[in-house]
Amino acid sequence: MLGNGSQRRASARALGRSTPAAIRPRRCRRSTTLRTLALSLSSSGPNSSGAAGTPGNTNNSGILRSIRSRVVAGAVATSAVNVEQHLLTLSRFLTPSGEEHMELLPAALAATEAIRDTVATAVNSKMPGVKTLQTNVVTSGALGPLTALAQRGYPVAFEALQILSYRNTHVCQQLVEKGLVELISHTLSDSSVDLQCAMCFLLTAFAAFADSSHAPMMRSGLVPKLVMLCRTTEVGGMAVETGSRVATLQTRAAAVLRNLAHNQRNHAVLIQAGAVEPLVDIMRSSHDPASRINAAVAVACLVGHEEGNPRLQLDEELVGEMLEVLDSSCHGGMRHGIFWTVWKLCQGLASLSVNDKNKEMITAKGGVDILAEVVMSKHHNQETAHRFALSALWNLAFNERSKAVIIDTPGLVDSIRSILATSESPKTREVAKGALWTLGLEQDVKSLQEGGGRLVAVDEEVEQQTQHVMLSYEWGCQQSVMLIKSELQKAGYQTWMDIDKMSGSTLEAMAKAVEDSAAVLVCVSKRYKESQACRTEAEYAFQQRKKIVPVLMEADYKPTGWLGALMGTRLYFNMSDPRQIPAKMGSLIKELGDAGRINLLPKDAAIRSASLAMATASDRADSWNVYEVEEWLKRIKCSDYVGTFREHNMDGVALSGLYRMGTDMRFLHETLRAEFGVVVMGHRLRLIEELNKLFG
Numbered sequence: 001m002l003g004n005g006s007q008r009r010a011s012a013r014a015l016g017r018s019t020p021a022a023i024r025p026r027r028c029r030r031s032t033t034l035r036t037l038a039l040s041l042s043s044s045g046p047n048s049s050g051a052a053g054t055p056g057n058t059n060n061s062g063i064l065r066s067i068r069s070r071v072v073a074g075a076v077a078t079s080a081v082n083v084e085q086h087l088l089t090l091s092r093f094l095t096p097s098g099e100e101h102m103e104l105l106p107a108a109l110a111a112t113e114a115i116r117d118t119v120a121t122a123v124n125s126k127m128p129g130v131k132t133l134q135t136n137v138v139t140s141g142a143l144g145p146l147t148a149l150a151q152r153g154y155p156v157a158f159e160a161l162q163i164l165s166y167r168n169t170h171v172c173q174q175l176v177e178k179g180l181v182e183l184i185s186h187t188l189s190d191s192s193v194d195l196q197c198a199m200c201f202l203l204t205a206f207a208a209f210a211d212s213s214h215a216p217m218m219r220s221g222l223v224p225k226l227v228m229l230c231r232t233t234e235v236g237g238m239a240v241e242t243g244s245r246v247a248t249l250q251t252r253a254a255a256v257l258r259n260l261a262h263n264q265r266n267h268a269v270l271i272q273a274g275a276v277e278p279l280v281d282i283m284r285s286s287h288d289p290a291s292r293i294n295a296a297v298a299v300a301c302l303v304g305h306e307e308g309n310p311r312l313q314l315d316e317e318l319v320g321e322m323l324e325v326l327d328s329s330c331h332g333g334m335r336h337g338i339f340w341t342v343w344k345l346c347q348g349l350a351s352l353s354v355n356d357k358n359k360e361m362i363t364a365k366g367g368v369d370i371l372a373e374v375v376m377s378k379h380h381n382q383e384t385a386h387r388f389a390l391s392a393l394w395n396l397a398f399n400e401r402s403k404a405v406i407i408d409t410p411g412l413v414d415s416i417r418s419i420l421a422t423s424e425s426p427k428t429r430e431v432a433k434g435a436l437w438t439l440g441l442e443q444d445v446k447s448l449q450e451g452g453g454r455l456v457a458v459d460e461e462v463e464q465q466t467q468h469v470m471l472s473y474e475w476g477c478q479q480s481v482m483l484i485k486s487e488l489q490k491a492g493y494q495t496w497m498d499i500d501k502m503s504g505s506t507l508e509a510m511a512k513a514v515e516d517s518a519a520v521l522v523c524v525s526k527r528y529k530e531s532q533a534c535r536t537e538a539e540y541a542f543q544q545r546k547k548i549v550p551v552l553m554e555a556d557y558k559p560t561g562w563l564g565a566l567m568g569t570r571l572y573f574n575m576s577d578p579r580q581i582p583a584k585m586g587s588l589i590k591e592l593g594d595a596g597r598i599n600l601l602p603k604d605a606a607i608r609s610a611s612l613a614m615a616t617a618s619d620r621a622d623s624w625n626v627y628e629v630e631e632w633l634k635r636i637k638c639s640d641y642v643g644t645f646r647e648h649n650m651d652g653v654a655l656s657g658l659y660r661m662g663t664d665m666r667f668l669h670e671t672l673r674a675e676f677g678v679v680v681m682g683h684r685l686r687l688i689e690e691l692n693k694l695f696g
Contacts, residue, residue, distance in 0.1 A: 083114075086115050087115070089104065090145040091141055091145070098144075100148060109154060112146060112160045113160075115160055116159050119137065123163060123166055124334070134166070134171060135168070137164060138171055143164075143171075146160055147175070150183070153192075153195055155197070155198035157198075158198035158199055158201060161175060162202045162204075165209060165210075166205060166209070168209065169209055169212075172206050172209050172210035173212055173213070175202075176213045181206065181213065182216075185220040185225070188200075189225055193249055196249050196252075200252035200255070200256055201252055204259055208259040211263065214266055218266055223269055223273045224274075227253075227278060230254050230278035231278045248288070251286075251290065251294070254279060254282055254294045257279065258295070261302050262347060270302060271303075275298070276311065279302075282294075283295040283299060283318065290335075290336035293321055293325055293336075296314065296318060296348065297348030300348040300349075313358065314355075316361055316365070319358070319361045319365050322349065323370050325345060326340070326345045326346070326370050326374070327370045327373070329341065330370070330377055341380065342380065342385045346371070346388035346391075349362065350388045350392040359398070359399040360399065360401070363402040363405055368393070368406055371393055372409050375390065375415045383423065390416065390431040391431050394435040397439050398535065398562070403438070403440075406439060416432050416436055417436065433507040434507060434533060436448065437507055448507060467494070467516055468513075468516060468596050469496070469519050469520075470495075470497075470546075471497045471523060472520055472523060472534065472537050472541065473497075473523035473525075473528065473534075474525055474527045474528040477525055477527075479578070480575065480578045484551065487581065488589075493592070496516075507533075507536070510537050510540070514537065514541045514546060517546055518547065518595035518596040519547040519548075519596055520546050520549070522541070522548055522549070522551065524551065524554070524557065525553040526557055528553075528563070529560075529562070529563040538566055547595055548566075549570070549573065549591055550567050550570050550572045550573070551572070552574045554576055556625055557576075558627045572627070573588045574624055574652075587621070626645075626649060628652065629645060632690075636687070636690045638678075638683060638687060641678060641683075644675075645676065658691065659691040659692070662692070665688075668688065
């Protein structure tokens, strides 16, 4: 959106830069001060002329009658430009046959600027009928001459097209169909700085207000060019004024990338093009708050699921700026010359709040109060705004201090309950349940437990007698987990996995599945650690004191943070290679024992289970990575030697080789003492005995 002249000049003064006169909005010389735009239109006859000696157009009178009958009265209530007059000038500059009258170029540019400023005034003042005003200007035929001026490289034409596209999907789609994306893609790199800024301004509108424009933009080759512009820290010492504030080219390019980043389908292309690093640089070093916020939200959308990613770490100043902008947008106010979108800011905060340090800062800066305002208010795209705000609160609820603030915020918990009861979106309801569950309020936990779906089994009588083995996993490794499930069932275990036994909603079924389990297989992966739902599931299993068995689904991954703390020193079973899962089930079955095993097994199933455990005994540990060996050392109370085993790169294969040295017991004792520092006889004997258990 565009701001008024005083806002721009004040912004320019604040940054110590002069305002380029060519882009400074001004009142058109033919503007009139009228009570309404309707009066403005009625005061001009169809024979009005944009300039002396203007060539005639046989369609002009019809166009003007059409405009006069459709433009909404009162769209600009105080100071209106004679829009009809300027649309007539544009229609004479470019005839319906596509002929350009170059002698009218100065008048056409003045008309373009006047139309831009008129619509901008309506947008920035939030006057009624803005969308209809935009649409009626477009249906008058203005897009043709404005596009022609854009093709000739006039920044004001791109700015006029931008304000006509503001929150108007239909106009965005028309401009994309006219080839504006391809035009910008072909000329962006070779254009002047002010023209590049204006082009990026229009691209921001496309990306923000028309999802259908994303695919053409991603195909056009624009993304790498925008990334290069983001790397530009200074362009000839100049800043270009577009919109309502002085903005660098870097700022405008970052805004386009941020709006594209809200769409997950674009992430692969954006990341591959190297968008993350320059956005991180802007987030940390730019002096412009709007640029920093745009960059932070984009980075959050692109890598926000990666809890431990250092690029997600914010500073206190930026957290405060983001929350101030969100607070302003909740009230419909402009901040830093922009009307920010509530749901998009909440999406960024939801991703950023995955980081534990960010949780602390968001809470300390009053973020809970502002998110509560989102939850308790009405907004554009309200369902999405509520979902992302609740997702942020769910993340914050994992922090004890934040949880207390959420519970103590007047009306917030009741509002979450209300959204759960009234929302028509299953996704929003599930996030609301997750937030309430993690808050741990007795009323909500009991209510959600009572609302849980009944587990349906093939053999109802068997299930009533037998607890199951629950497989807790993230959807990315579902196929491998299904293989584990199948092998467990062959070995006589009752299993639960949410793809085939869930009745009702996910959270309630999860709670009942945990409560009815004899053991929980936590299928450990990077994405498991980053999932709100998985964290809720794993922590509930821990709270219920269930037997937790970690199964490693991602080679060489060692969990940290909450998942690392939850797993403690438990032994991991490596199932990262799906091809080796059947051969590795013996050690996992041995660990489970009778937990979840069906009591009355058919004779052949019992024999199969026993033979499977025996056949795989020699394959129990030789596929371990070095981290699993470390966990084994801790489990057998030999954690003092973790460092020396790591130095010798002792994985499962090496451990098996160490065991085979036991044929010469004296040599094995000497090796453990000299090479691994196991000088205590009791420790050496313990290690040798445990090696025998693994491989004997």
